[in-house]
Amino acid sequence: MSALEGRRVLLVEDESLVAMLAEDMLVDLGCDVTVAMRLDKALAHARNGSFDLAVLDVNLGAQRSYPIADVLFERGVRFLFATGYGFAGLEQAYRTIPVVQKPYRLEQMQDILIHVMTCTMRPRKDAPADAGCGCRPAMSGALRFQAEGFA
Template identity: 35%
Template sequence: MQILLVEDEAIIAMDIEMILESAGYGLIITTNTVAAALRKIGEQGFDAALLDLNLGSETTIAVADELVRREIPFLLVTGRDAPSLPEQLRSRPIVRKPYGPGEILRTLGTALQGAGMELN
């Protein structure tokens, strides 16, 4: 399983990578900018993605839109509540920061199941 992680905080990215790796998820590709994430989506197929909504001065809304277009399940890892999210993202699975490993894995599992994919 290939997972895209878009996160600009290095420590958080490493934490999520370790959570996913310890749960047996395969290749995890991490990027920290919208441009890099869109490039990676175009270069290789992903089974799922985890997006931090805010990357410094930019948001990952364009990345989310591209994932929707390609029918790739994703979840948001953010400090924001659903009502404060852009309209098109309010129905997406959300893991609120701070989070625990179980929360990341449960929410990812739910997103994958919702897309008809087998859990890891």
């Protein structure tokens, strides 16, 4: 049984093919996935849904997913950003949040989601950029993916 088995995941992704790929990966990992492809729908899910984790595409067309991140911060829901631009694609206030690099790979997705779910230090908005994850030193050899900030 996977550590992700039965976890409820909000997936916010505006590109339909990428959303399908990511959803399939999450389902293969045992997650129960809710997909939102627009900012308004994602905000409604973030405010009213019950999720263990969320994966937020940074760029949703001409909009950014930061309002969703702010709701998740308020509710204490753990999340990560997904982008092809790495940390360079994030506003400074959100640079302590883990980032998974697109295109997705199953093992990479699994490792970073388990890390986000089990990390002892929750990221905060506007935290110093070097605050990051308190687990990094202990996990440096354990993580096999190259998500920026964790390698």
